[in-house]
Amino acid sequence: MGALVRGACLVLSLAAPFARSAEVFTNEFFVRLHGPGGRDSADAVAKRTGFDLVAPVLGSDHEFHFVHRGLSNARLKRSIAHTRRLKVDPMVHVAYQLPGFKRVKRGYKPLNVENLVPHIKVESDPTDPYFQYQWYLKNTGQNGGKAKLDLNVEAAWAQGVTGKNVTTAIMDDGVDYMHPDLKFNYNAKASYDFSSNDQYPYPRYTDDWFNSHGTRCAGEVAAARDNDICGVGVAYDSKIAGIRMLDQPYMTDLIEANSMGHEPNLIDIYSASWGPTDDGKTVDGPRNATMRAIVKGVNEGRNGLGNIYVWASGDGGEEDDCNCDGYAASMWTVSINSAINDGQNAHYDESCSSTLASTFSNGAKDPNTGVATTDLYGKCTTTHSGTSAAAPEAAGVFALALEANTQLNWRDIQHLTVLTSKRNSLFDAKRRFHWTMNGVGLEFNHLFGFGVLDAGAMVALAKQWKTVPARYHCEAGSIKGMQKISTEKSIFLKIKTTACQGSDTQVNYLEHVQAVITLNSTRRGDVELFLTSPMGTRSMILSKRANDNDHRDGFTKWPFMTTHTWGEYPQGVWTLEVSLNSKTPQSGYIKEWTLMLHGTSEAPYTDLPVSDPHSKLAIVKKAHEERNIVHVKGNYF
Ligand SMILES: *[C@@H]1O[C@H](CO)[C@@H](O)[C@H](O)[C@H]1NC(C)=O
Ligand SMILES: *[C@@H]1O[C@H](CO)[C@@H](O)[C@H](O)[C@H]1NC(C)=O
Ligand SMILES: *[C@@H]1O[C@H](CO)[C@@H](O)[C@H](O)[C@H]1NC(C)=O
Ligand SMILES: [Ca+2]
Ligand SMILES: [Ca+2]
16 A cells, blocks of 8 residues: 555545435536547547537546536436447547436525624724624624633734635635625635536525525635624635535536646635535445545645645434545545534534534524624625534634645644644533543544634644654555344454554554445444544444435445544554444344554654643643653553
């Protein structure tokens, strides 16, 4: 698997299998030419075959996205005739019609009346009329909230950091870029409309304002300050790009890939508040080209520092598990869950071990006290909600961190998130998931990851930050062969690993851990998986999903991910517990478990000064130093 410095490893996660029932075919085609023909050749092929050339795939000179305007954009069968027309062209090597699939916005709920109590204003607060409703920026206890439970942005602004020269792309249903609170922060050059293939990602009008989602997300990041309009963005001097890509009947791999790979040197952060349907029975993720786009963005975007992909963890509530969503569960996205203004999780929050941190969505007592932000047609709203509303807040905080230190790479952002997020007063409304300390003293919660983002702390640490050491990927071990699982008893599989010690991919300090698993069962929704690290940290990598009736597909090489073991030392015995949690008898087979460790050989943070001895940075550094002493004695394994 080789060492990929700052790298992303494609191999395992690509093989993601998806339920292929009831396929739909779009009028879009993937076309690969023989050799690098360039755009002119593609144009010529398109002309003589009756297609339109949409764009190259991820800037390629031999792979192209075609569309046929004479075909319906949602048909139940492939058009053999159209595919053949392309395939017989002498310049065409590969051509296939793209299937369509569903991608849904997270948390679009039209809410009505508002009943808001303003907070007490101080001198240095923004003067914007809606700032008083933006409790997620400054929580003074207004609207039944908990004072100081917020993103602590004023502490970041006070350090002179407001997002200057950082661009966040809102991949969504469009952005009202003529909105007076957004237009001066709109980066037109970095924007595009992939739903209708033009330069203008303006939302399509509908009577119910269904396409207000992107505009609301944009305002959370970059609404202007002190202009008497709406509120302010987290990074109010940063830029937003609109990438319209959700507004067509079906999503295709190439629309997603082109969106996530659009202008990776102009765009720093991509924010996504959508994903596979959150119905608690879907297992789906990025397809081939989209996976390539993400890997390319992470390895090559931002002139080699890597793009930051921020993902809403999902709105499927208790019924769903975001580790079944290949976007949220990816190592290359920062998956963000939400809390409400009194510290509980929102009722629609999913939970999973891949969530890194949390931000805020709506209010507790009054459901109308949502996230106040910009709305379509120059309006403002106080009712934006869902994990949809949470992800752009994180994008805004990361924009602040990137201004504070322009050299941060995609992993630095994740490390900063782990080290500066706070437990604050976040709690599980149902008391199922508790705050737990991992092996190096980092507190995590299955619902909230490492806690709520703290912009002030992140900016302060970003300013002193030194890029983390090189990243390595270690295939730590694998168990193959069928083992029966049943409702009667759980089975425990163990992998003892040296974490590639002695090879050049040795991992000593963990970042992400993946358990790549193949299994089937008479009811997939009843399968529960727990991964326990050598230091004793137990991650629930798959929870019961009441709605998932699948008895056929199971999971095929599905990369379940956990962030809970961040900073830990991976040598030793890892345990996978597989159980079927059901009142009725169920059974199945676990067929494969491969353990993938990702992290550094060298200790991170060694050249960072510690000012606060109680900070997470101090705690982890101390753990690493003590570990090194033990290591010298030679008995840590
Ligand atoms: C702004 O960012 C771009 C790259 O995104 C960089 O080339 C440019 O130098 C930056 N400008 C300033 C003033 O920092
Ligand atoms: C997607 O990628 C896999 C693995 O690389 C490959 O086997 C498969 O043929 C690809 N599918 C398409 C439609 O290109
Ligand atoms: C699981 O796979 C095994 C072997 O591939 C097969 O015999 C068994 O019937 C499958 N079980 C289910 C529930 O699909
Ligand atoms: Ca404003
Ligand atoms: Ca989901």
